[in-house]
Structures are given as C-alpha cells and as structure tokens.
Amino acid sequence: MTEIDRRTLLRGAVAAAAAGTAVTAAGIAAAAPIRRAPAASADADVIVVGGGMSGLASAKTLRAAGRRVLVLEARERAGGRVHNVRTRGGVTVDGGAEFLGPTQDRIAALATEYGVATLPTYNQGESLFWIQGVAHRVPAAVPLPxxxxxxxxxxxxxxxxxxxxxxxxxxxxxxxxxxxxxxxxxxxxxxxxxxxxxxxxxxxxxxxxxxxxxxxxxxxxxxxxxxxxxxxxxxxxxxxxxxGVDGGAQERFFDGGAALVPLRMAAEMGDSMVYSAGVRAIVEGPGGRLEVASDRGTFTASKVIVAMSPAISDRIDYRPGLPAERIEVCRGHTMGRIAKFLAVYDQAFWRDAGLTGQVVGDGVPIDVTYESYGQGHHVLMGFISADAMAVLDNRPDAEFVEQCLDSFVRYFGPEARTRAIDYGFKKWDNDPWSWGGPTATTRPGVLTRFGPALRQPVGGIHWAGTETADFWTGYMDGAIRSGERAAREVLAA
Structure with missing residues (x-):
C-alpha cells in the first residue's frame, strides 16, 4: 500500500464515522452511533481496542511492565459485557456478567485488589424445576428432581x-x-x-x-x-x-455490582482510557507501525491488542487483510440472544415460602432465575434467552416488562407483581457494541478447521477476549486470563 492509499483509507474510515457509518472488513458502510468529535492523534507502545475486562487486564499488565498504553473504547464507559444498570428508582443492579465461584482466581484477585466485596448467593430451602407448566420443588443441595x-x-x-x-x-x-x-x-x-x-x-x-x-x-x-x-x-x-451455586460458578456475586471492578480499573488508568472511540480501521504503515483509525482520531503504536469477541472483531477494516483462517474463525462465532430482567422487592417473600428464588426449566420468556440482594433490597433476576429473546427483541419495552413479570408470577405467585417496587433490564441483542451475549459460540466444523487462528497473532496484532481464554471461557475470569495472556505475548515479542 502506498502512503497516499494508506492516508486515503484512514481519512475514509474517520469520515465514515463522522457521517454515522462504520467501515466493515468487507468495506461496506454500516450504521454506528457517534457521540463526540475526533480529538488529536497520540502515540503509544501498545493500543488496546476494547475497554472490557480483557482489554483492561491487557492494559494493566502492560503498564505494570512500563509500556505506554492507550485503550480505545467505543462506549462511554468501561466494562464491556460487565455492566451495572440503574432501575427506574435508581437501584444499581447487574445488567451483564454477575457471578463468581471457585477456581475463578483472576477475577477474585482483582475484586480484592480494588476493594469490591462479594456476597453469597442465597441457596437455602428449595429450588424450582419448571417442566411443562408444573413446578417441582427440589432441595437446593440436590442437582436434579x-x-x-x-x-x-x-x-x-x-x-x-x-x-x-x-x-x-x-x-x-x-x-x-x-x-x-x-x-x-x-x-x-x-x-x-x-x-x-x-x-x-x-x-x-x-x-x-x-x-x-x-x-x-x-x-x-x-x-x-x-x-x-x-x-x-x-x-x-x-x-x-x-x-452449581454452592461450590459452583454462581456461588457469589459482587456487592454493588460486578462492574465496580472494571470501572475502578479504568479510573486507575486515567488518560490512558479514550472513550467514544469506536475503531474503524487498523492499517500497517511504514516499518510495521500500526495506525488505528477511530471516532476520536488516528492513533499509532507498534502493537495492537484487539480485545473483542471474534463474532464482532471483523467489523474493523484491517489493511492488509486478515488471513483466511482468521476471517473464517470470526465468521464461525455467533453471539447468543439474551436479556436480563430484574425486579426489586423490599422483602424476599419467596424465602417465607421456603424457596431459594432459583428456577430452571422450560418456561418462557424467562427460563432461569436467581436471587440477589444488597442496598436494602432483594432482587429476582431472570434470563430471557435464545428463541424467547428473538420474539421479544423488537417488542415495546412495556410488553417486555409485562411478560417478564408474568414469568415471575407463574413461578412465585401474584406477589411477584404486586410487591415489586422497581425493575430494570438490559437487552444485549440491541447493544451495537456487543450484538448479544453472554459469549460467542461456534457451530460444528469451526474449531477443528480454524480454531488455532483464534489466538494466533497477525503481524503486530494480538487477540484477547473471553472467547480466546483457556479456563473459564465466556466468563469474567476467562476475559482477564485472555487479556493477561495477550499482554505477555506482546511483551515477549
């Protein structure tokens, strides 16, 4: 690529951003929200694309090794799929990743470092297995009815x-x-x-x-x-x-919300965090220097870590293009359809009935529930997943809320509606920087053909994101592991 071609591409990417469009890997403009005007360019040793848990873990590791790092985050907040939402009444609830359990060592260590306390998930009494309209009560310690x-x-x-x-x-x-x-x-x-x-x-x-x-x-x-x-x-x-809950991945949750961890990590990084900086193109310039065109300007570094789900990382325009294996492994990953609905109560009335607040089964639209608590309230949280979420994706919010409350009423009785004092929700399918959740998965034939490309660096570009983790892929712990691994790769290089 000539210098003129390279500059033209970068100008085009940023111009497309200013017009409210994103240049994809295929070179097709796609709608994208732009909130701030471009700022002046800046240099770093390493640019991290994405300010979720994996990107923050990469940046933290690199900064500890003395490297100059910039984190370009498309949203106006850090955390990615770890996100606290506010209910109508101002209660903070987990809208994304929430739990942690044994062997999730990395997220536990960061929670301790940043002073985020955890609380045990309530697991006393009986849980409900909801099967074809019938509630089967099972002691919490028993895995199956x-x-x-x-x-x-x-x-x-x-x-x-x-x-x-x-x-x-x-x-x-x-x-x-x-x-x-x-x-x-x-x-x-x-x-x-x-x-x-x-x-x-x-x-x-x-x-x-x-x-x-x-x-x-x-x-x-x-x-x-x-x-x-x-x-x-x-x-x-x-x-x-x-x-499981006791001894399992749902054993504890974060007092004040899991997002406190990435928010405090990001605050520690100060000006190294650049928000509203959706990345449009990554171009290899003279001497292998990488130029990253974003909504906040063009930044340069010798290395780049793309800390994004492979299901959406190929929306960036890479020049020269990515190897075929990397393209195929990205195309082979799909985000799930999901939302979380949370109803707030002043008392956990279900406990009086001897219930844990946990339900799993074939009910719709909510098929899995848990209880959490804190800030003087108790919360019933429900997942709306897959086909049920596809049905509700484009329905009015009022209808979405009513159907979710209907599920709670079926499981816990009419008090689930009459005693609810507040609610909140997060629809991840409609998030333009996530395209769903909780993690990207693969259909048959992808891993055996293209799996090694998931973590294989391409020139000066390295890959992070919970999908690239070894242990606890799809979880906060896996995201942190992936970010630290990508940072070690860069330091070794």
Missing amino acids: VLPGTAEAALAMAEIDTTALGFPVGEPWRHPHAAHLDSITWQDWIDAHAHTYEGKLFLALAESAPLSIRPHELSALYMMNYFAAAGNERNPGSFSRLL
Whole structure:
C-alpha cells in the first residue's frame, strides 16, 4: 500500500464515522452511533481496542511492565459485557456478567485488589424445576428432581466429567475425538444420551442456560471444552462447578455490582482510557507501525491488542487483510440472544415460602432465575434467552416488562407483581457494541478447521477476549486470563 492509499483509507474510515457509518472488513458502510468529535492523534507502545475486562487486564499488565498504553473504547464507559444498570428508582443492579465461584482466581484477585466485596448467593430451602407448566420443588443441595430421565441425565453428567479429565482446555481441536465431536451438534450428543423429555431438557438447559443458544446451533466439541474450562490448572472442570451455586460458578456475586471492578480499573488508568472511540480501521504503515483509525482520531503504536469477541472483531477494516483462517474463525462465532430482567422487592417473600428464588426449566420468556440482594433490597433476576429473546427483541419495552413479570408470577405467585417496587433490564441483542451475549459460540466444523487462528497473532496484532481464554471461557475470569495472556505475548515479542 502506498502512503497516499494508506492516508486515503484512514481519512475514509474517520469520515465514515463522522457521517454515522462504520467501515466493515468487507468495506461496506454500516450504521454506528457517534457521540463526540475526533480529538488529536497520540502515540503509544501498545493500543488496546476494547475497554472490557480483557482489554483492561491487557492494559494493566502492560503498564505494570512500563509500556505506554492507550485503550480505545467505543462506549462511554468501561466494562464491556460487565455492566451495572440503574432501575427506574435508581437501584444499581447487574445488567451483564454477575457471578463468581471457585477456581475463578483472576477475577477474585482483582475484586480484592480494588476493594469490591462479594456476597453469597442465597441457596437455602428449595429450588424450582419448571417442566411443562408444573413446578417441582427440589432441595437446593440436590442437582436434579426425581423424574423420568433423571437417571439418564446423571449418567450423561458423569460422562461429561470423565471427558473433562485431561481435556486440552482452550485447544479442543487437539482432543482425540475432536473430529467426531465437532461434526455433531450438542443436540445430537443429547439425543444419543437421553430418550425422555425430562432427560433431554436437563442436558439442553446445561447448555442453553449459560450460553443462551439452542443445542442444535452449537458444536458438541465447543460444549465439552466449555465444561472442561470450568476449573483451573490444578482443578479439572466439571458439570457441577459450571452450573452449581454452592461450590459452583454462581456461588457469589459482587456487592454493588460486578462492574465496580472494571470501572475502578479504568479510573486507575486515567488518560490512558479514550472513550467514544469506536475503531474503524487498523492499517500497517511504514516499518510495521500500526495506525488505528477511530471516532476520536488516528492513533499509532507498534502493537495492537484487539480485545473483542471474534463474532464482532471483523467489523474493523484491517489493511492488509486478515488471513483466511482468521476471517473464517470470526465468521464461525455467533453471539447468543439474551436479556436480563430484574425486579426489586423490599422483602424476599419467596424465602417465607421456603424457596431459594432459583428456577430452571422450560418456561418462557424467562427460563432461569436467581436471587440477589444488597442496598436494602432483594432482587429476582431472570434470563430471557435464545428463541424467547428473538420474539421479544423488537417488542415495546412495556410488553417486555409485562411478560417478564408474568414469568415471575407463574413461578412465585401474584406477589411477584404486586410487591415489586422497581425493575430494570438490559437487552444485549440491541447493544451495537456487543450484538448479544453472554459469549460467542461456534457451530460444528469451526474449531477443528480454524480454531488455532483464534489466538494466533497477525503481524503486530494480538487477540484477547473471553472467547480466546483457556479456563473459564465466556466468563469474567476467562476475559482477564485472555487479556493477561495477550499482554505477555506482546511483551515477549
């Protein structure tokens, strides 16, 4: 590329931004919100694209090593998919990632460092398994209700745990049975291991509850890696650690909201954070210097870490273009459809009925609930996932709220509506910088063909994001791990 061509591209990218458009990898203009005028250009040793947990972890590691870092964040806030929302009445609730549990060492360490306390998830009494309109009460310590299909689901869970032992976490394409597992969907795997409605439902919920995507849309190899990733270098992942409360990934939550961690990290970085700086193009200039065109101007560095989901990172225009494998691995990732609805109460009336506030099953639109508390309130949180979210995506907010409250009424009785004093929600599908959540997943055939490109640097560009983690991929802990790993790559280079 000539100097004239390079400057033309950068001017075009920023001009498109000023006009409210984004230049994609395909060179097609797409709508994007612009909130601030461009600022003057600046230099850094490393530019981090994305101010979520992975980007902040990268920047923190690099700054500790003495590198000059700029973090370009498209939103007007840090945190990415870790985001506190305010209810109508001003209560702070978790709109995105919320929980933490055993072996999630990195997020636990940062919470301690930044003075963010955690509270135990309420898990006393009985939980509800909602199946075909019937509520089955089960002691919180019992993983499954005694129903047709319980035995086959238990056997399948044991096979999952056995597969997780010695699994090549983060590199599932190296598993001895990778070719087979990546040739089938998780629904295919379920159908081979369960024959009753209840057994199939249990195993489907083990996937759809944390990933918000239906089993027929997901590679079985991805799902096995997801189970195996629910641990650390000393503790293999397991079914119960991924999905459980006591001893599991939902064991605790953050007092004041999980977003306190990234917000405090970002505040510590001061002027190293550049907000409303959606990145439009990354161009390799003379001597390998990288020029990053954003809504706040063009910045240069010798290295760039793109800390974004692979499902959306190819919206950036890369010059020269990315290798075919990287393009394919990005196209092979899909964000789930998801929203969180949270109703606020002055008392946890469900506890008086001996309930934990936890529901899982085939109800709609909310199919999974948890209780949290703090600030003098109690909160029922519900996930709206996959097909149910697709139906509600473009419905009026008032209808969305009423349908969510209807779900709570079915599970906990009319008090769920009459005693609600406030509510809040976050629709991630409509977030222009996320395109859904909670994490990106792959369909069959992607990981075995293109998986290694997920973390393979391209010139001076390195990749972070929770999807690129080894352990706890899809979680805050995985995001931090990925950011620290990308920073180590840059320092080693």
